[in-house]
Amino acid sequence: MTINRELFDQVMVPNYAPSAVIPVKGEGSRVWDQDGREYIDFAGGIAVNCLGHCHPALVSALKEQGEKIWHLSNVMTNEPALRLAKKLVDATFADKVYFANSGAEANEAALKLARRFALDNFGEQKSQIISFNKGFHGRTFFTVTVGGQAAYSDGFGPKPGDVMHCDYNDLAAFEALISDNTCAVMMEPLQGEGGIISPEAEFVQGVRELCTKHNALLIFDEVQTGVGRTGELYAYQGLGITPDILTTAKALGGGFPIGAMITTADIAKHLKVGTHGSTYGGNPLACAVAEAALDTVNTTEVLDGVKAKEALIRELLTAINDKYKVFSEVRGKGLLLGGVMAEQYKGRAKEFLVEGIKEGVMSLVAGADVVRFTPSLVIPEADIREGMARFEKAVATVVANNA
Ligand SMILES: *Cc1c(COP(=O)(O)O)cnc(C)c1O
Numbered sequence: 001m002t003i004n005r006e007l008f009d010q011v012m013v014p015n016y017a018p019s020a021v022i023p024v025k026g027e028g029s030r031v032w033d034q035d036g037r038e039y040i041d042f043a044g045g046i047a048v049n050c051l052g053h054c055h056p057a058l059v060s061a062l063k064e065q066g067e068k069i070w071h072l073s074n075v076m077t078n079e080p081a082l083r084l085a086k087k088l089v090d091a092t093f094a095d096k097v098y099f100a101n102s103g104a105e106a107n108e109a110a111l112k113l114a115r116r117f118a119l120d121n122f123g124e125q126k127s128q129i130i131s132f133n134k135g136f137h138g139r140t141f142f143t144v145t146v147g148g149q150a151a152y153s154d155g156f157g158p159k160p161g162d163v164m165h166c167d168y169n170d171l172a173a174f175e176a177l178i179s180d181n182t183c184a185v186m187m188e189p190l191q192g193e194g195g196i197i198s199p200e201a202e203f204v205q206g207v208r209e210l211c212t213k214h215n216a217l218l219i220f221d222e223v224q225t226g227v228g229r230t231g232e233l234y235a236y237q238g239l240g241i242t243p244d245i246l247t248t249a250k251a252l253g254g255g256f257p258i259g260a261m262i263t264t265a266d267i268a269k270h271l272k273v274g275t276h277g278s279t280y281g282g283n284p285l286a287c288a289v290a291e292a293a294l295d296t297v298n299t300t301e302v303l304d305g306v307k308a309k310e311a312l313i314r315e316l317l318t319a320i321n322d323k324y325k326v327f328s329e330v331r332g333k334g335l336l337l338g339g340v341m342a343e344q345y346k347g348r349a350k351e352f353l354v355e356g357i358k359e360g361v362m363s364l365v366a367g368a369d370v371v372r373f374t375p376s377l378v379i380p381e382a383d384i385r386e387g388m389a390r391f392e393k394a395v396a397t398v399v400a401n402n403a
Pocket of ligand 1: 103105222225
């Protein structure tokens with residue numbers, strides 16, 4: 001059997017458009033394709049590979065648990081799940097943890113819990129969910145409806161109801177929308193897929209105060225920002241406020257699928273026996289790997305390293321931009337950074353990604369106007385410099401093609 005990109009078009013549902021190369025091996029922040037070509041990885045599997053590829057601590061946790069027990073379902077609990085839950089509770093505001101397999105599922109659990117909490121405490125009129133335009137919360141029908149891009153949720157029939165949106169960083173619009181009938185507000189503490197958009201301090205503060213005033217639960221979707229990405233273990237810890245529910249996934253398993261919703265005991269108690277569940281949620285293999293990932297990331301060494309690496313990437317991107325003038329700004333926090341297309345390159349972020357692959361560097365886009373960089377949190381300085389040198393060549397090509 002010939003395994004190549006053409007086979008994708010033959011046998012896969014066409015909802016993705018993967019690049020032409022097929023990676024077969026990864027080590028740290030380097031990846032090799034079928035032809036042995038090497039790439040520097042600034043994509044990190046979309047902010048998932050927080051410790052790069054095949055980190056020894058994760059490989060040994062996987063192997064060790066792989067020879068003990070793989071799966072039980074929630075008819076039984078298991079040691080890795082309990083250890084991971086205890087560590088998440090110790091490291092955050094939360095008292096209780098619910099495990100899922102992905103970001104969307106963690107958010108689905110958060111939204112269902114918020115609805116049930118409001119119903120139990122205030123009655124069925126309190127069902128409104130507010131979220132923000134350009135927000136992204138996953139692809140289940142509930143989460144994609146709560147997400148702020150109607151294009152992703154249109155065309156699938158009737159949507160879950162009482163979901164409303166307003167602009168991120170527009171506190172006046174939010175204040176006009178929220179009321180005592182608001183059950184929950186779901187937001188990212190830095191919009192990722194929507195274009196690497198940071199919240200203003202007064203906005204976050206104002207949202208928190210208005211949620212408290214109207215007894216609405218504030219749900220922080222930290223699926224992309226969580227587990228060290230912004231230089232804090234969770235981004236809320238750098239914003240001076242505490243959410244009521246937080247969801248985490250992507251980097252939590254360092255590449256092994258897992259998600260979690262964490263909250264206070266007072267809120268959690270509304271998800272009684274039988275109200276919600278997942279067959280795989282809290283799977284021992286996933287939790288063993290996630291425990292190793294959390295242990296490794298939640299150290300001052302790694303978290304301070306994120307801030308130092310951010311500074312270096314900003315410096316190198318700025319130097320590239322001084323020469324080629326392709327970005328209007330470099331924005332984001334920690335190792336969730338975006339180069340925003342200058343006027344002349346509007347809508348063309350993907351070209352930089354495609355030329356980057358040809359030069360041996362993997363990056364991402366966040367919408368049509370932002371090139372996104374989400375490398376490993378422990379990427380060596382030498383790989384950052386080499387990767388940015390390759391990225392500069394890609395930029396030079398796009399600029400030359402434009403001339
Ligand atoms: C990626 C992402 C999700 C969805 O996670 P999946 O694991 O793909 O379901 C949800 N919220 C945010 C903020 C994300 O970045």
